Amino acid sequence: MPELPEMEAWRRQLDGPVAAFPIAKAGPAHIATLKTFDPPIAALEGRRFRGAERRGKRLLFPTDDGELVLVVHLMTAGRLRFVDAGGKAPKSSAFRLEFSGGAQLILTEAGKKKRAGVWLLAPEAAREELAHLGPEALGLGSEQLGEIVHGESRRLHALLRNQHLIAGIGRAWANEILHTAKLSPYALSSDLDEEEIERLAAAIDSELERGLELRAQGASDDKTYRVHRKLGEPCHVCGTPIAQVDFEEHTIFYCPSCQTGGRVLKDRRLSRLLR
Numbered sequence: 001m002p003e004l005p006e007m008e009a010w011r012r013q014l015d016g017p018v019a020a021f022p023i024a025k026a027g028p029a030h031i032a033t034l035k036t037f038d039p040p041i042a043a044l045e046g047r048r049f050r051g052a053e054r055r056g057k058r059l060l061f062p063t064d065d066g067e068l069v070l071v072v073h074l075m076t077a078g079r080l081r082f083v084d085a086g087g088k089a090p091k092s093s094a095f096r097l098e099f100s101g102g103a104q105l106i107l108t109e110a111g112k113k114k115r116a117g118v119w120l121l122a123p124e125a126a127r128e129e130l131a132h133l134g135p136e137a138l139g140l141g142s143e144q145l146g147e148i149v150h151g152e153s154r155r156l157h158a159l160l161r162n163q164h165l166i167a168g169i170g171r172a173w174a175n176e177i178l179h180t181a182k183l184s185p186y187a188l189s190s191d192l193d194e195e196e197i198e199r200l201a202a203a204i205d206s207e208l209e210r211g212l213e214l215r216a217q218g219a220s221d222d223k224t225y226r227v228h229r230k231l232g233e234p235c236h237v238c239g240t241p242i243a244q245v246d247f248e249e250h251t252i253f254y255c256p257s258c259q260t261g262g263r264v265l266k267d268r269r270l271s272r273l274l275r
């Protein structure tokens with residue numbers, strides 16, 4: 001699932017190529033993928049993007065005339081591909097842009113459920129669409145993080161994933177960050193002391209930077225993650241087998257020695273809590 005490191009790696013990669021040529025053809029778009037109809041997607045044709053920007057997990061492509069912004073949110077299963085002129089493009093797509101000269105930007109989404117989204121908006125509407133997002137996770141710093149964790153009483157894994165509070169972190173990087181910070185995913189944010197907040201702020205930066213560097217080199221999930229989806233594998237710090245627990249609708253991965261003082265976390269699936 002693409003989060004801040006993955007999307008920022010994409011942004012850097014796309015920034016030049018998407019601005020190189022004007023858009024020749026916008027669409028087709030899957031009816032569930034394209035979330036806006038006014039302005040029509042064809043309004044992009046003949047315009048040129050200024051480059052690629054990012055806000056949280058979303059990519060933004062503003063046109064260089066300042067009139068439109070294409071917003072892309074990949075959700076869980078969406079994937080982007082930039083295919084050079086003459087390159088082999090996937091036949092089916094959820095959304096497609098073709099540039100003059102023949103390069104294509106293609107959004108694909110595996111599975112029947114189309115959850116990834118594309119919005120074409122005027123800049124003011126794009127600002128409104130993104131206004132609910134909290135500050136960017138990367139470079140947040142301990143002072144701002146302190147205000148967020150003490151303003152809320154939430155379990156840390158849920159707090160880190162809440163885009164209204166902090167933008168860019170999802171389940172995978174929440175696992176990686178909490179492991180580096182040596183904090184329990186179930187710890188209550190309001191219980192954190194100064195030293196723990198500093199540790200968490202440092203872990204947010206170091207893990208997202210590590211992820212960005214690896215993703216920019218094209219590293220796979222397996223090579224990038226050290227805790228996420230590593231059930232039973234030895235913790236890279238202490239060798240204890242990585243454990244997992246179901247929490248709300250997510251599976252959390254953690255090291256019982258590094259993070260919970262040896263305690264095994266109890267299942268808190270939403271379906272169980274509601275029973």
Ligand SMILES: [Zn+2]
Nearest residue numbers: 235238255258
């Ligand atoms: Zn460990």
